[in-house]
Amino acid sequence: MDLQEISNRSSIRVIEKIIDETPTVRTLVFSDDTLSNVLPGQFAMVWIPGVNELPMSVMVSEEKGKAAFTVRKRGVSSTALYDLQVGNQIGVRGPYGNSFRIKDGKILLVGGGTGLVPLLRLAKFAKPTNEVIILMGSKTKEEMFFEDMANKILAKNKHQVITCTEDGSYGKKGFVTDVMEALMQDTKFDGIYTCGPEIMMYKVVQMANSKNTFVEASLERMMKCGIGICGSCCMDESLVCHDGTVFDGQFLAKSQEFGHTHRTKSGILENY
Amino acid sequence: MDLQEISNRSSIRVIEKIIDETPTVRTLVFSDDTLSNVLPGQFAMVWIPGVNELPMSVMVSEEKGKAAFTVRKRGVSSTALYDLQVGNQIGVRGPYGNSFRIKDGKILLVGGGTGLVPLLRLAKFAKPTNEVIILMGSKTKEEMFFEDMANKILAKNKHQVITCTEDGSYGKKGFVTDVMEALMQDTKFDGIYTCGPEIMMYKVVQMANSKNTFVEASLERMMKCGIGICGSCCMDESLVCHDGTVFDGQFLAKSQEFGHTHRTKSGILENY
Amino acid sequence: MSPDLSTKIGTLRLERPTMLASGILGISLEVFSRIHKSGAGAVVTKSLSKEPWEGYPNPTIVGIKGGYLNAVGLSNPGAPYFAKMISPNKTIPIIVSLVGSIEEDFEFMVKQFENVHVMAYELNLSCPHVEKVGLEVGDDPNLVTKIVKKVKSMTKVPIISKVGLGTTNYLDTVKAAMDGGTDAITAINTIRAMGIDVETQRPLLSNKIGGLSGPAIKPVAVRCVYEISSKYDIPVIGCGGVSTWEDAVEFILAGASAVQIGSAIGDGWIDVFSEVNKGIANYMEQKGFSKIQEMVGLARNF
Amino acid sequence: MSPDLSTKIGTLRLERPTMLASGILGISLEVFSRIHKSGAGAVVTKSLSKEPWEGYPNPTIVGIKGGYLNAVGLSNPGAPYFAKMISPNKTIPIIVSLVGSIEEDFEFMVKQFENVHVMAYELNLSCPHVEKVGLEVGDDPNLVTKIVKKVKSMTKVPIISKVGLGTTNYLDTVKAAMDGGTDAITAINTIRAMGIDVETQRPLLSNKIGGLSGPAIKPVAVRCVYEISSKYDIPVIGCGGVSTWEDAVEFILAGASAVQIGSAIGDGWIDVFSEVNKGIANYMEQKGFSKIQEMVGLARNF
Numbered sequence A, B: 001m002d003l004q005e006i007s008n009r010s011s012i013r014v015i016e017k018i019i020d021e022t023p024t025v026r027t028l029v030f031s032d033d034t035l036s037n038v039l040p041g042q043f044a045m046v047w048i049p050g051v052n053e054l055p056m057s058v059m060v061s062e063e064k065g066k067a068a069f070t071v072r073k074r075g076v077s078s079t080a081l082y083d084l085q086v087g088n089q090i091g092v093r094g095p096y097g098n099s100f101r102i103k104d105g106k107i108l109l110v111g112g113g114t115g116l117v118p119l120l121r122l123a124k125f126a127k128p129t130n131e132v133i134i135l136m137g138s139k140t141k142e143e144m145f146f147e148d149m150a151n152k153i154l155a156k157n158k159h160q161v162i163t164c165t166e167d168g169s170y171g172k173k174g175f176v177t178d179v180m181e182a183l184m185q186d187t188k189f190d191g192i193y194t195c196g197p198e199i200m201m202y203k204v205v206q207m208a209n210s211k212n213t214f215v216e217a218s219l220e221r222m223m224k225c226g227i228g229i230c231g232s233c234c235m236d237e238s239l240v241c242h243d244g245t246v247f248d249g250q251f252l253a254k255s256q257e258f259g260h261t262h263r264t265k266s267g268i269l270e271n272y
Numbered sequence C, D: 001m002s003p004d005l006s007t008k009i010g011t012l013r014l015e016r017p018t019m020l021a022s023g024i025l026g027i028s029l030e031v032f033s034r035i036h037k038s039g040a041g042a043v044v045t046k047s048l049s050k051e052p053w054e055g056y057p058n059p060t061i062v063g064i065k066g067g068y069l070n071a072v073g074l075s076n077p078g079a080p081y082f083a084k085m086i087s088p089n090k091t092i093p094i095i096v097s098l099v100g101s102i103e104e105d106f107e108f109m110v111k112q113f114e115n116v117h118v119m120a121y122e123l124n125l126s127c128p129h130v131e132k133v134g135l136e137v138g139d140d141p142n143l144v145t146k147i148v149k150k151v152k153s154m155t156k157v158p159i160i161s162k163v164g165l166g167t168t169n170y171l172d173t174v175k176a177a178m179d180g181g182t183d184a185i186t187a188i189n190t191i192r193a194m195g196i197d198v199e200t201q202r203p204l205l206s207n208k209i210g211g212l213s214g215p216a217i218k219p220v221a222v223r224c225v226y227e228i229s230s231k232y233d234i235p236v237i238g239c240g241g242v243s244t245w246e247d248a249v250e251f252i253l254a255g256a257s258a259v260q261i262g263s264a265i266g267d268g269w270i271d272v273f274s275e276v277n278k279g280i281a282n283y284m285e286q287k288g289f290s291k292i293q294e295m296v297g298l299a300r301n302f
């Protein structure tokens, strides 16, 4: 009998700091050596005791040995996470999933809302030679966050942070995809990376594919286990938690489901 | 879920060579890296499929990567082991137990029959500076074995192999303990090591203790698990499989059971 | 000549003796196809109910020493949706798992598959963490006989009854299923179990109690296969903790004609099928077996 | 002030909440003394029968993934011999485990201990690998009630009934033992299981079928403790797979007033008692508990 290590079991962490990003988005910081070092695109399963366990991208933290989640309050579970106080406990397991493959040269990051979480980690992993443009979108000025963080992370790179709001209250007016289209007129990118609402990602991938530009998107699906057992995250023949969450443009172009359908908790396909 | 290694489960080995030592003693050789390197005094649990599983001291083998058992045919199980053919399978698990602590200087090894097994391994572990005397006893010439082996193992040491038989048909006449008593008249040993019938060991330990000479004996008891769970090998407050099989003279002097009693399969104390 | 990995479970013939266990990854045709290609001789679907079920809130699956605890709560899209989804299938050997509490549930569900290519049905009589279906059914031998009889009367494809450790003797459940005409038995489902987190002092699963799977339960599952096949003349599919070829062979020697694999996918991914198949083939070659059948139940000779 | 590790199991008071499980190392007074000194709050003897039993031939104990399989076959020197052996004892908290198939067996055995200092009796109603005693008794609720009643009528010391997973609902066995007047329940014994060696194609144990112990069964044992203490008002002792203080706390949170440790001794040796005790004490300090009782069953609040 050997007493083995246990994998895929939550470790309890204590919330040490809470940062209000917008009126509906907060970043919860906690100590975790493993999660502080995950690759861009990787996620954790986050147990909110008594409520639920949700997949969350692991957010960059400025302090060594710390990790964070940036959560938008939406339904019951994300709101419960959002409402946690300093000193409260959460359980975390992971990291899970693959990660972005960062190309040399000029790269473009296109994100919206909490989709920026894996993109900022990607920015942190950028090579010194990378020129990085981050395109961040939100509905209004109030909902824009991470602009300063992005500039800070990319301080040593040639970079640009472009913001845009749907109502024009901050940065450029319009959708990120509009701005991206304009950008792509005169710039050739070596790699494009996106995370955010699937309809947005769908357009980003289409545009990149149409220009034969390497593109990767980090997808969200209903995730119960996070480790390729339960099947709830399946998309075509892929399990997003295990084969993804990052998929490239070639693969996504062939998908029957990407941009069109996702599954409910019972596994029924539902249109976006 | 981690898929852990399994300990304390038998590995199957194939008998590769059989050496007849006497009409009732055989050495069975097989390949086993782990067992080929055990410390002197350590034993294995040997599964004879369909018959039983018995504790056996691990015998020295001259070839690298090989281990052996030297078995005397006695009851049903040891006879079944003795009767195995080349190509037959046994299961082995171990090594278990502690080992002899070899002193510097002049050491004496006192053994009889298969009790010589751990003593020969001890001889193999002797330091170049050790002067070694092995005293081996048997009833008759026919039952004497391992003399050549002992000389071979100790070729590089200053050494002496003294044989004795009860009927005087080979070597000195008498019990090993008689010869030992004579030896100790004029020689001071730095360490005495013994394995064999308990009554013999009892006398060896008494003699050594009376001269304040460091002494260790490797004991036998009923052993079912070999790993300190079942309790069948208990002697006073010790578990012979776990705390032993090697005990020193000081400890044995205090024992209520050593040399007097051992336990049956049901756990009842029985006199020797 | 390399050994023949095909196996027979009564009248059911599989190309390979490893199957995907029910509830694991089994909700889309594309995934079934991938798992079949990766070496599984058949795939068993999630247990389907009459209507779609969301299952329990998370946490529903947690890793523990030696395996997993799960209380997914039989989340599934429902038999009607599922039947439609797999209806294009012609080539993948799909075994449809069904769960319900009364004969009529099963009657309704089997009807959905009337014109769908289904290799066999597996009746889940042994889910340990959902009330009124699963073990509560398996613990009622009369009900088991009735359900099996009903399904049997509606279809020509083989019926497999999946048993587990409930509160009645599972051997009685096996007997009841045989009385109803079952063609084979799958043994076992997860074992009712729980874990508690000492930091938060809360049960690990939202449902508190769930089922234990993985290597931890293998010795219990092997025992059940051995007992069933020693006592009854019925083909058995072994399930519980298979993650290596040795595990698979152990089940076959105990009396199983095939094995199902679930939890091991969480560690070794679906490559586990081809690895186990290859290991079995090597073993057969080494030991001189030419067919799986020759090995089935050999440990009972001792 | 460091936390108080003493615990109460009904009227039974232990200095520390860890006990030696029955069947492990338990055949001599000297060894009991050593285990007590090393931190066990009590030691349970091997299950004793009317007469000495040799047990099964070896192999009787084998290591497997996540634990051990054993079919020792209840080898023991018999109650009369044992009673004499422990009669000098005044200081070691010894709980005598008894096994038998009818009331008279137990009556005979308890008589042997009439003038011996015994802290409590544990009735083994759950050995999974010896016929006519153990589980076959536990599976017969009427017999359980009768046996407990008989023992209860003969002695003033507490009676503990040890249950396991048999072929009837173990909760019915618990109820039957309560009807007989049991003072506490130990849950659980090993789970009926087997292993087969693929090289020789033989069962690993000479008795073929044995009992599974160690970490593999912990989630099942925790579930049973939780179910018993949720359903009935009876003190419970948790047993099965405890090897760390977290395991012990998990059992306590599930509803156990103390835990027994067996298999873990095969790995960590008897130091496991002091290590687990120390871990529990640290935990209590950190969480602000001053008594074991305050933690018992806390997981049931959720």
Ligand SMILES: Cc1cc2nc3c(=O)[nH]c(=O)nc-3n(C[C@H](O)[C@H](O)[C@H](O)COP(=O)(O)OP(=O)(O)OC[C@H]3O[C@@H](n4cnc5c(N)ncnc54)[C@H](O)[C@@H]3O)c2cc1C
Binding pocket: A043, A052, A053, A054, A055, A056, A057, A058, A069, A070, A071, A072, A073, A074, A075, A076, A077, A078, A079, A114, A117, A219, A220, A221, A222, A223, A224, A245, C057, C058
């Ligand atoms: C890989 C990945 C990374 C993510 N990273 C982030 C992040 O960094 N920040 C962030 O705010 N959100 C992230 N999400 C989304 C997040 O997991 C939730 O889906 C989202 O917060 C909505 O949850 P809710 O319960 O509030 O929503 P509701 O719409 O109220 O959902 C109702 C219920 O559905 C379930 N549910 C919903 N979505 C999921 C899901 N994806 N997986 C499992 N169960 C679900 C829960 O039971 C929930 O209570 C990520 C999702 C994925 C798949």
Ligand SMILES: Cc1cc2nc3c(=O)[nH]c(=O)nc-3n(C[C@H](O)[C@H](O)[C@H](O)COP(=O)(O)OP(=O)(O)OC[C@H]3O[C@@H](n4cnc5c(N)ncnc54)[C@H](O)[C@@H]3O)c2cc1C
Binding pocket: B043, B052, B053, B054, B055, B056, B057, B058, B069, B070, B071, B072, B073, B074, B075, B076, B077, B078, B079, B114, B117, B219, B220, B221, B222, B223, B224, B245, D057, D058
């Ligand atoms: C640490 C140790 C090392 C040993 N090394 C050797 C060695 O190198 N060579 C050698 O020939 N013998 C050795 N023995 C003795 C050996 O294990 C047997 O006890 C002996 O061979 C007699 O077995 P038997 O079955 O033939 O005897 P029997 O007297 O017929 O015994 C009857 C039955 O008792 C059981 N039994 C007897 N002794 C033991 C025991 N010690 N443990 C478990 N069960 C037992 C078996 O079930 C056996 O079938 C050693 C014993 C110990 C404890």
Ligand SMILES: Cc1cc2nc3c(=O)[nH]c(=O)nc-3n(C[C@H](O)[C@H](O)[C@H](O)COP(=O)(O)O)c2cc1C
Binding pocket: A229, A230, C021, C022, C023, C024, C046, C047, C061, C068, C070, C072, C074, C097, C124, C127, C162, C188, C189, C190, C212, C213, C214, C215, C217, C239, C240, C241, C242, C260, C261, C262, C263, C264
């Ligand atoms: C996440 C998960 C979900 C399961 N769902 C089902 C199910 O829907 N129907 C069923 O019969 N068994 C279900 N089971 C049980 C498995 O089919 C299998 O019997 C059990 O897990 C033992 O096999 P394993 O150790 O290989 O996982 C499920 C098991 C797991 C781990």
Ligand SMILES: Cc1cc2nc3c(=O)[nH]c(=O)nc-3n(C[C@H](O)[C@H](O)[C@H](O)COP(=O)(O)O)c2cc1C
Binding pocket: B229, B230, D021, D022, D023, D024, D046, D047, D061, D068, D070, D072, D074, D097, D124, D127, D162, D188, D189, D190, D212, D213, D214, D215, D217, D239, D240, D241, D242, D260, D261, D262, D263, D264
């Ligand atoms: C070798 C061995 C012998 C056992 N003998 C007995 C016994 O005689 N009586 C009994 O009630 N339980 C016996 N058991 C069961 C244990 O007391 C305990 O219930 C079980 O092993 C689970 O605990 P663990 O996982 O800590 O070992 C035995 C267990 C083992 C491993």
Ligand code: FES
Binding pocket: A222, A223, A224, A225, A226, A227, A228, A229, A230, A231, A232, A233, A234, A239, A240, A241, A242
């Ligand atoms: S979340 Fe379970 S398979 Fe992906």
Ligand code: FES
Binding pocket: B222, B223, B224, B225, B226, B227, B228, B229, B230, B231, B232, B233, B234, B239, B240, B241, B242
């Ligand atoms: S042989 Fe089992 S304790 Fe020593």
